[in-house]
Amino acid sequence: MTATAQPTTAEPAIAADVSALGRLRRSTEDTATMLWRDMIRTARQPEMLVFAVVMGVFFLVLFNYVFGGAIGMGAGVDYLQFLVPGVFVITALQGAQQTSMGFAADLAEGVTDRFRSLPMSQVAVIAGRTIADAVRNLIGLILVALLALVMGYRFDSAAGAVAAIALTTAIGFSFSWLGAAIAAKVRQPDMVGMLSMFWLFPLMLASTAFTPADSMPGWLQPFATYQPISVAADAVRGLCEGTPATTDLTLAAAWTIGLLVVFVPVSVRLYQQSP
Amino acid sequence: MSRMNSVIEAAGLTKRFGDVVAADGVTFSIGRGQVLGLLGPNGAGKTTAVKMLTTLLSIDSGSARIAGFDVARDPESVRQVIGLAGQAAAVDEKLTARENLELFARLYKLPRNRRRSRINELIDRFDMGSFADRPAATYSGGQRRRLDIVAALVAEPLALFLDEPTTGLDPRGRAEVWDSVRALAAAGTAILLTTQYLDEADRLADHIVVIDQGRTVATGTPVELKAEVGRDILEIHVPTDGDFARARELTAAVPGASVNADRRQVDVPITEGAEQSLRLLRTLEESGVRIDDFQLRQPTLDDTFLALTGSPTKPLEEVQP
Incomplete structure (x- = not known):
């Protein structure tokens, strides 16, 4: 091109290992790195943990003390026992919404551009985030469970409690990928917050999280019975009560896996598209 | 320069x-230790080329x-050998700076035993010790x-892309960036630098490509480009x-004459030597x-740029007296 600089042959660089095994190893390594980063960020924003439990706490207190009498009397059961597993699932869903808004904010930060120019697995950018959020969710769920215990809630057994919280965390994790996909598509954090109203509230309220499906109008019952939040609430309720039903657990597992199968690749693809 | 180099x-x-x-047939090549200045006004296509x-x-x-x-065919290998610093930090x-460098060092797969020494070396060399352990949100x-x-340098890239690295910086920050660019080029890194500032390209670049609306309008060394206007003024x-x-x-x-009403200044290209100047003044x-x-x-x-693109570049007020 020019005579100004002394041309030297570029050092031979080593090509990237693009074999399946190479990719898998890189993805795992990068996910661990991103998780490390996201956990530091989580620890530096303790207020996010407050946001993670606030909805669960609201629903627990409000529904129990405000609506509890009316709803409980109609169903002829102790409403708190019915309510708590539902609140767990709602807390997990709230965590997924946080993933959505948090990831949209991440995408608006310049650092995401750098991630795209790095020799790293792009899945790891989202996986680090969703796993870190699952950890925060787990802490939030334990706090909500402790509050429920204080309010007089009783688990059937400790093992049941552990299983219920584990299942709820898994469901929350799968919804986090849905949240990440929405964030990667929409990008603006405000817009993501608004949009979450559209999927969060119908799923939350037209579900068996707070009321049994048979108290709803007939046209709503099929949706309210089989939508993921209801399925999750029923399965978690079974684990809490010590009466796990295979159907409920299978359906809950199917929704969890189904959401992951769809939204892991979708969110990665949407993330990789230039805004 | 041959393809190999x-x-x-x-x-x-x-x-x-x-x-x-946004970019229309942009062509250039940059060798080891060379700095190429990609120069053009806002929206000329510089960032598009870098991306x-x-x-x-x-x-x-x-x-x-x-x-x-x-x-296009092997982006993953490309990402291993490049460093990018964009317009937005x-x-x-x-x-913190240290954690950021650790993060990028890990993502570049620097071996664990080399990470710490490399990060310390970079923090020392770029004089970041005083703020390396505070979160980046608190930085100037x-x-x-x-x-x-520095984050772009963690893995000692062969090719470094600096997209308007001094935009928005004060004179001191700009001088620091310039020093870093010179040091990196001296160490053999090939550097593509985009800038709106002619002065910056003039100081740093071995070679300049001027683009406007996606098209290359001139290439050459700073001296060659100035010579392209080809006459005294x-x-x-x-x-x-x-x-x-x-x-x-x-x-x-007079062909090529230009005026500046604010400064009540008239610039006339002189092609026929002293005689022409005297005649004009008379x-x-x-x-x-x-x-x-x-x-x-x-x-x-600046004269060259004006002649090539019809629009002046941004003045570098903060640096010029």
């Missing part, structure tokens, strides 16, 4: 966004190779930009608007135009 090589890079051609070369944007037509790897605001603009550039300052109007009228016929005097002062000067890159 170039670290960064762009051949006919083209990108369209709808009807807009294509760094695998962030697909290439519509043309091709690019970095250290021998094809950008791309660092994690919640993390210059500190953040420095971290951003007689710069005349007059005391009043009346004198200015008269002087403008009298010089309008004509003005005889027409009753008063002259504050005049000087015969070499063309600047």
Whole structure:
């Protein structure tokens, strides 16, 4: 091109290992790195943990003390026992919404551009985030469970409690990928917050999280019975009560896996598209 | 320069966004230790070119190779050998400088035993010790930009892309970035630097590519580009608007003459030597135009840029006296 600089042959660089095994190893390594980063960020924003439990706490207190009498009397059961597993699932869903808004904010930060120019697995950018959020969710769920215990809630057994919280965390994790996909598509954090109203509230309220499906109008019952939040609430309720039903657990597992199968690749693809 | 020797090589890079051609056949190559200045006004297509070369944007037509790897076919290998510092400082605001560098060192797969020494070396070399353990959100603009550039250096890239690295920096921050760029080039890194500042390109670049609306309008060394205007310029300052109007009228016929009303300044290219200057000044005097002062000067890159693109570059007010 020019005579100004002394041309030297570029050092031979080593090509990237693009074999399946190479990719898998890189993805795992990068996910661990991103998780490390996201956990530091989580620890530096303790207020996010407050946001993670606030909805669960609201629903627990409000529904129990405000609506509890009316709803409980109609169903002829102790409403708190019915309510708590539902609140767990709602807390997990709230965590997924946080993933959505948090990831949209991440995408608006310049650092995401750098991630795209790095020799790293792009899945790891989202996986680090969703796993870190699952950890925060787990802490939030334990706090909500402790509050429920204080309010007089009783688990059937400790093992049941552990299983219920584990299942709820898994469901929350799968919804986090849905949240990440929405964030990667929409990008603006405000817009993501608004949009979450559209999927969060119908799923939350037209579900068996707070009321049994048979108290709803007939046209709503099929949706309210089989939508993921209801399925999750029923399965978690079974684990809490010590009466796990295979159907409920299978359906809950199917929704969890189904959401992951769809939204892991979708969110990665949407993330990789230039805004 | 032969294909073998170039670290960064762009051949006919083209990108369209709808009807807009953001980059139109951009071609250049950069060897080891060379700095190429990609110069152009806002929206000229500089960032588009950088994004294509760094695998962030697909290439519509043309091709690019970095250290021998094809950008379109082997982006993963390309990403291993490049460093990118963009216009917005791309660092994690919640993390400290040390943590940011650790993060990028891990993602570049630097061996664990080399990470710590490399990070300490970079923090020392770029004088970041005083703020390395505070979160980046607390940094000044210059500190953040420095971290951003250093983050691009973690894995000792063969090719470094600096997209307007000094935009928005104060003079001190700018001088720091310039020093870093010189040091890196001296160490053998091939550097593509985009800038809106002619002065910056003049100081740092071995070679300049001027682009405007996606198209290359000139290439050459700073000296060659200045020579392209090819002649001395007689710069005349007059005391009043009346004198200015008269002087403008009298010089309008000279090819390439330009005026600046705010400064009441008339620039006339001189192609026929001292005789022409004298004749011109005499004509003005005889027409009753008063002259504050005049000087015969070499063309600047600004003159070249104006001649090439029809629009002036941004002045570098903060640096020039």
